[in-house]
Amino acid sequence: MAFDIERFTQDSVRVNWEDLDLDNFRENPLPPETLRTLRYMCDVEYHTVCYLRDMLVTRSHGEGEVNAFMTMWNREEFWHGEALAHVLSLHGVTVNYDQLKDRRKKLGWRDRLAPVKQSLLSNIVGKDFVAVHMLWGAANEWSAAAAYKRLGVLEGHPSLAELLRRIAAQESRHVAFYATQAKARLAGNPKAQKLARFALKNAWAPVGSGIMTDDEVTHVMGHLFGGTEGRKEINAIDRHIGRLPGMEGLTIFADALDARGVAA
Numbered sequence: 001m002a003f004d005i006e007r008f009t010q011d012s013v014r015v016n017w018e019d020l021d022l023d024n025f026r027e028n029p030l031p032p033e034t035l036r037t038l039r040y041m042c043d044v045e046y047h048t049v050c051y052l053r054d055m056l057v058t059r060s061h062g063e064g065e066v067n068a069f070m071t072m073w074n075r076e077e078f079w080h081g082e083a084l085a086h087v088l089s090l091h092g093v094t095v096n097y098d099q100l101k102d103r104r105k106k107l108g109w110r111d112r113l114a115p116v117k118q119s120l121l122s123n124i125v126g127k128d129f130v131a132v133h134m135l136w137g138a139a140n141e142w143s144a145a146a147a148y149k150r151l152g153v154l155e156g157h158p159s160l161a162e163l164l165r166r167i168a169a170q171e172s173r174h175v176a177f178y179a180t181q182a183k184a185r186l187a188g189n190p191k192a193q194k195l196a197r198f199a200l201k202n203a204w205a206p207v208g209s210g211i212m213t214d215d216e217v218t219h220v221m222g223h224l225f226g227g228t229e230g231r232k233e234i235n236a237i238d239r240h241i242g243r244l245p246g247m248e249g250l251t252i253f254a255d256a257l258d259a260r261g262v263a264a
């Protein structure tokens with residue numbers, strides 16, 4: 001596995017949807033459970049900038065390739081949010097910044113404290129923090145790629161499937177970066193492996209858990225990853241993680257579904 005950061009920064013473009021026939025949603029709208037899932041995904045994509053803020057106060061800031069990657073990554077995620085907001089707008093659902101700001105305000109001290117907490121943690125842990133950040137990022141990007149692919153299959157709407165395929169392709173490049181970094185930083189470093197394993201096992205939760213309500217998290221997990229086919233996707237992510245140095249046998253995704261009562 002190798003990741004060419006220069007190529008990534010040069011090739012990175014915003015996701016396009018102008019050529020897709022999305023207007024037919026006006027006659028054939030998506031069902032409510034899909035709109036609810038899209039709304040969740042949209043909010044989480046827009047939240048990337050806050051996550052970036054939290055990471056810029058850590059040791060990850062200043063790591064050359066990580067800086068370059070996070071700059072382009074944040075831009076790509078922002079446009080994922082814009083694309084999904086466009087689909088939602090065709091269904092009369094408006095996602096505006098004031099609502100997002102309101103939600104963050106409701107997070108209150110948790111949101112305000114996040115950068116401080118990350119900064120302190122990163123200073124205590126030192127350079128191994130970056131390995132944990134990269135592993136965490138890989139897990140989340142794997143799940144993002146799987147979620148978009150799965151929604152495309154579930155919905156079977158040609159234009160939506162194509163938009164989600166384009167987004168998933170970008171998520172897969174994010175996976176490649178984080179997983180390559182995580183592998184390199186964990187390899188031959190038992191201390192980092194121990195710390196990363198502990199963090200995933202005890203602190204990790206599905207993307208969006210900190211900003212969306214529990215009900216919303218459970219809805220999205222059940223909608224996308226419930227049933228036999230959904231569980232297959234989730235097990236595949238756990239296997240990807242388990243192949244990284246020191247992560248053998250971790251099943252954080254399957255455990256998260258079980259904990260939320262999402263049946264296989």
Ligand SMILES: [Fe+2]
Nearest residue numbers: 045077080144
């Ligand atoms: Fe994204």
Ligand SMILES: [Fe+2]
Nearest residue numbers: 141144171174
């Ligand atoms: Fe991503």
